[in-house]
Amino acid sequence: MTKSSNPDGLGQQLWKFFASVKLSVVILLSLAVTSIIGTVIPQNQNPVLYQQKFGDVLFKIFNALDIFDMYHSWWFRLLLFLLTVNIIVCSANRLKATWKIIFPKKTTYRADRFRKAKNRWTWTAGDSPENLKNAYAPWLAKRYSRYTEETSENGYLLFGEKGRWTRLGVYAVHLSIIFMVAGSLTGSILGFDGYVNIPEGKATDTIFLQNQQSEIKLDFEIKCNDFEFTLYEDSGMPKEYRSSLAIIRDNQTVAEKDIVVNDPLRFEGINIFQSSYGKMPATELNVTFTETASGLIYNKEATMGAPIEMPGNAGTLIVEDFRPNFSFRGVNLTNVFLCRLMPTEGEPRHIMIPADFPRFDAMRQGDFVISIADADFKYYTGLQVTKDPGVPLVYAGFLFMIIGCYITFFMFHQQVYVEITAAGGKTTVTTAGISAKSRPGMTAVTRRLSRQLQKRA
Amino acid sequence: MTSSEIFSIITFIYGLATLLYAVSWIFKKVLPGKLAVAVTAVAVVGNLTGIILRWIESYEMGIGHAPLSNLYESLIFFAMTIAVIHLFIEYRYKHRFIGVVASPIPFLIMAYASLPKVNDAIQPLIPALQSNWLIAHVMTCFVGYAAFAIAFGVSLMFLFKPADSPEGSGVVSRIPDFDILDDLTHQMVMFGFLFLTIGIITGAIWANQAWGRYWGWDPKETWSLITWLIYASLLHARLMRGWQGKKIAILSCVGFCAVIFTYFGVNLLPGLHSYQ
Numbered sequence: 001m002t003k004s005s006n007p008d009g010l011g012q013q014l015w016k017f018f019a020s021v022k023l024s025v026v027i028l029l030s031l032a033v034t035s036i037i038g039t040v041i042p043q044n045q046n047p048v049l050y051q052q053k054f055g056d057v058l059f060k061i062f063n064a065l066d067i068f069d070m071y072h073s074w075w076f077r078l079l080l081f082l083l084t085v086n087i088i089v090c091s092a093n094r095l096k097a098t099w100k101i102i103f104p105k106k107t108t109y110r111a112d113r114f115r116k117a118k119n120r121w122t123w124t125a126g127d128s129p130e131n132l133k134n135a136y137a138p139w140l141a142k143r144y145s146r147y148t149e150e151t152s153e154n155g156y157l158l159f160g161e162k163g164r165w166t167r168l169g170v171y172a173v174h175l176s177i178i179f180m181v182a183g184s185l186t187g188s189i190l191g192f193d194g195y196v197n198i199p200e201g202k203a204t205d206t207i208f209l210q211n212q213q214s215e216i217k218l219d220f221e222i223k224c225n226d227f228e229f230t231l232y233e234d235s236g237m238p239k240e241y242r243s244s245l246a247i248i249r250d251n252q253t254v255a256e257k258d259i260v261v262n263d264p265l266r267f268e269g270i271n272i273f274q275s276s277y278g279k280m281p282a283t284e285l286n287v288t289f290t291e292t293a294s295g296l297i298y299n300k301e302a303t304m305g306a307p308i309e310m311p312g313n314a315g316t317l318i319v320e321d322f323r324p325n326f327s328f329r330g331v332n333l334t335n336v337f338l339c340r341l342m343p344t345e346g347e348p349r350h351i352m353i354p355a356d357f358p359r360f361d362a363m364r365q366g367d368f369v370i371s372i373a374d375a376d377f378k379y380y381t382g383l384q385v386t387k388d389p390g391v392p393l394v395y396a397g398f399l400f401m402i403i404g405c406y407i408t409f410f411m412f413h414q415q416v417y418v419e420i421t422a423a424g425g426k427t428t429v430t431t432a433g434i435s436a437k438s439r440p441g442m443t444a445v446t447r448r449l450s451r452q453l454q455k456r457a
Numbered sequence: 458m459t460s461s462e463i464f465s466i467i468t469f470i471y472g473l474a475t476l477l478y479a480v481s482w483i484f485k486k487v488l489p490g491k492l493a494v495a496v497t498a499v500a501v502v503g504n505l506t507g508i509i510l511r512w513i514e515s516y517e518m519g520i521g522h523a524p525l526s527n528l529y530e531s532l533i534f535f536a537m538t539i540a541v542i543h544l545f546i547e548y549r550y551k552h553r554f555i556g557v558v559a560s561p562i563p564f565l566i567m568a569y570a571s572l573p574k575v576n577d578a579i580q581p582l583i584p585a586l587q588s589n590w591l592i593a594h595v596m597t598c599f600v601g602y603a604a605f606a607i608a609f610g611v612s613l614m615f616l617f618k619p620a621d622s623p624e625g626s627g628v629v630s631r632i633p634d635f636d637i638l639d640d641l642t643h644q645m646v647m648f649g650f651l652f653l654t655i656g657i658i659t660g661a662i663w664a665n666q667a668w669g670r671y672w673g674w675d676p677k678e679t680w681s682l683i684t685w686l687i688y689a690s691l692l693h694a695r696l697m698r699g700w701q702g703k704k705i706a707i708l709s710c711v712g713f714c715a716v717i718f719t720y721f722g723v724n725l726l727p728g729l730h731s732y733q
């Protein structure tokens with residue numbers, strides 16, 4: 001490759017590529033379009049579900065493209081990265097020129113620029129140019145941070161200007177995006193997002209990470225003293241979930257708080273949120289076997305997960321699991337124990353025992369009807385435990401974004417001039433205004449100016 | 458009178474305003490136009506009264522909260538905001554052109570809100586909604602949506618206006634100059650963008666307060682971001698690439714489709730915005 005066909009080095013070419021607003025528009029629209037995918041295909045679900053839904057081939061393609069966790073995929077992150085580089089390069093590229101405009105060495109006003117302006121208003125006044133100038137000057141000087149006047153052949157030229165600094169607004173907006181990106185990176189590297197279920201009266205220092213099969217040990221224990229939920233009387237809708245929590249370190253309570261949704265406990269940078277709740281049975285269960293033939297009743301103590309001998313050498317039973325809600329042939333059952341029955345003769349089988357329906361197991365038509373009565377239930381509170389040191393950065397970004405948008409949209413650099421000329425015994429006054437990027441608001445500004453001045457004289 | 462009765466009445470008042478605007482537009486009459494402005498103002502006052510009354514009623518039921526907590530209440534607030542912005546523009550531009558496209562929107566929204574499938578009962582707040590951020594979030598989002606709705610109406614005018622319309626040739630010729638329409642679209646988009654931005658941000662702060670994350674890519678959040686990105690593209694195309702007129706009008710229509718989808722369509726998608 002000869003030098004002439006490639007006048008710019010690679011670095012310069014890259015710089016040019018990233019300094020273009022065309023690229024920003026393309027990236028912004030690409031982000032908008034690709035974001036749709038994740039709202040149409042539910043994210044982070046069990047792979048088996050996806051395989052069923054899409055079939056093998058599509059599943060493999062989607063999986064390779066990280067479609068099932070697309071907001072964390074390499075290509076989505078690449079788009080965000082390009083956006084950030086684009087903003088930085090663009091801003092760096094322009095800041096120097098903008099700076100020169102905001103802080104000029106000296107300012108000059110050329111009347112012919114205003115004479116060509118679109119926003120012009122002219123009227124005749126009865127007073128002399130001299131008097132008019134004296135009436136207008138203090139008014140203009142008060143409203144415009146820079147005010148100068150010149151004498152022309154047969155009159156005066158007054159110039160007012162303000163809002164140069166508002167050109168910085170757009171940099172605040174773009175900077176805010178960099179703050180947000182930095183904040184979210186900080187959060188994902190130094191923070192975590194976990195959950196833990198704690199039964200009433202119990203404490204733990206281990207939490208489980210969301211979306212990952214790992215756990216974290218905290219350097220304190222979270223204890224749930226009490227969990228309560230209340231319903232609205234009339235509608236039965238949930239009113240409040242409240243957990244009384246204590247933070248315990250070296251056997252001492254170092255913090256205590258009742259948390260509800262929207263009011264978490266914050267302790268040493270770790271936040272504990274009320275997120276769910278549930279019911280679990282006490283470990284000691286009372287299992288009742290009623291012999292179908294004789295009606296005789298046998299009671300046995302059981303613990304979850306441990307086998308118990310059934311009466312009359314019929315086999316063993318394990319209470320394996322508990323579900324507060326369980327759907328059985330379309331009927332929603334509450335407080336269901338899932339058990340495994342291993343008869344002395346025959347195949348092992350799974351059976352369910354709803355605590356609230358003691359005769360349910362009769363349907364099975366076995367030698368015994370099994371029920372679990374008077375089970376003691378306990379509530380557990382479901383807590384979300386997070387740490388995100390990036391939040392202050394993100395919130396700073398939020399603030400810059402709002403302030404910057406306001407400045408960019410509703411304030412602008414404006415220059416106005418008032419030309420006062422004596423002609424044939426009368427005085428003509430002309431106002432005109434120019435603004436950066438010919439802002440539409442400038443018409444209104446100039447119109448208001450002319451009205452105000454006409455009121456003065 | 459109860460707030461529901463007021464809302465049924467103002468639905469008709471909004472309808473009447475729409476009719477008057479149409480009459481004044483088609484027959485080039487000034488009087489119906491002036492009446493239309495007055496009628497719209499009456500509707501706004503009624504709308505606001507209804508909202509305040511509903512607020513009081515919720516306290517009387519012992520479940521007091523600002524009436525901004527469900528679809529029905531958001532629709533009512535939305536309708537009022539559009540009418541307020543519409544009146545403000547007529548005042549600023551001293552021109553009654555916008556009523557023809559702006560006044561049917563509150564009417565249609567109120568009519569939709571009175572359909573039986575929209576639950577109009579005053580419901581208690583579930584725990585996730587018990588936050589002051591809810592009020593800030595809903596209000597700012599809907600002010601933003603309202604401005605986008607008007608930008609959409611104005612963009613439609615722009616797109617339907619024939620390029621060279623000789624004076625007096627039918628109704629479309631009464632559409633104001635391209636410049637005014639283009640300018641107004643831009644103003645409304647900037648205004649809406651600021652409020653949508655604040656709306657998304659207050660939503661993020663609220664989510665961080667309630668669930669410990671400021672952004673979770675749930676469909677509603679994502680669609681509001683998509684909307685934001687579309688309008689951000691529009692603003693950049695306009696400010697930096699000098700796009701004007703038709704292209705901007707089309708982008709503004711696309712943006713409003715995204716608004717509508719964020720508002721209604723998201724419920725059709727798998728997974729739900731946790732607080733609805």
Ligand code: HEM
Binds near residue numbers: 090693
């Ligand atoms: C969402 C992410 C955004 C990206 C990727 C982005 C990117 C860019 C880029 C690359 C430029 C051209 C370079 C420059 O002039 O500095 C630019 C210009 C501009 N952007 Fe953005 N921007 C974003 C958000 C915004 C927002 C939210 C606003 C609204 C306030 C905004 C307003 C502007 C303006 C007014 C300019 C022209 C700047 C000038 O005249 O110097 N940008 N943007």
